[in-house]
Amino acid sequence: MAALDERTEVPPPGLIPNHQGWRPPFIYSPEDIDALMAEAHQSRWRLPAATQETVIGLLAATGMRIGEVIGLNRDDIAWDDAVLTITATKFGKSRNIPLLESTMAALADYAAFRDRLCLEPSSSSFFVSRRGTRLLYPPFRLTFRRLCDLSGVGAGSSIRPRIHDVRHTFAVRTLLKWYREGADVEALLPTLSVYLGHGDPRSAYWYLSAAPELLALAATRLDLNREVLGR
Structure with a gap:
């Protein structure tokens, strides 16, 4: 509110007890994602390079959690229907994610490349390490850093x-797109919540304050609604 109205008073730190720290997400630009994927592509090891590049691309294209991507198995992708099934979710609920044709093509390219270099995988994981094992979060987090x-x-x-900010970026970019298109964001928020696999649809409302540009658009929409109601 202080960014929109200079009369807003911001309480000093420590006035209101807060036992849970919150940090604003880093919102990646499309150029940032391209740079990360390009850097991953340059790795000296061909299979890890392809794995890292494709994982980052899938995170950016779907907003999936990194744990969901790592837990993805080969039979979780319905190639004919362009649908990805997530079974190992944070809240223990399965969900289906429809994918764009370009995303499916990237996954197919990776699968073909993986199968040429990893003839005897030791797991059913879709994404594999250089040894054919399932990826582990701590090493991948360090690699992403x-x-x-x-x-x-x-x-x-x-x-x-x-790495989790890639998920935040997907949500923020989706909301920005809806606002710019004049869509009914209030009605679409539950859809975004289901797509992202939130345990509570109210969780999607948090993203409205995740970026100044998005907050400004939401405030503008609120002002327009007030004008309409006042007529």
Whole structure:
């Protein structure tokens, strides 16, 4: 509110007890995602390079949790229907994610490349390590951090980019698109919530305050609604 109305008073730190820290997400630009994928592509190891590049692309295209991507199995993708099924979700609920044709093509290219280089995988995982095993989150998180440093993504920003922020970026970009198209965002928020696999649809409302541009658009829509109601 302080960004929209200079008369807004911001309470000093410590006035209101808060036991849970909150940090604003780092919102990746399309150029940031391209830079991360390009940096991953340059890895000396061909299979890890393809794995890292495709995982980042899938995160950006779907807003999936990194744990869901790592837990993806080969039979979780319905190639004919262009639908991905997530079974190992944060809240224990399965859900289906429809994919764009370009995303399906990227996954198919990776699968073909993976099968040429990894003839005897040791797991049913769709994404595999150089040894054919399922990816582990801690090493991949460190790899993602290294890719950010090497590509310069987040350099100069007060917010340190995290891998989970790719999911936040997907949600924010989706909401920005809906606002710019004049869509009924209030009605569409539950749809976004289901797509992202939230345990509570109210969780999607958090994204409205995740970026100044999105907050400004939401405020503009609110002002327009007030004008209509006042007529």
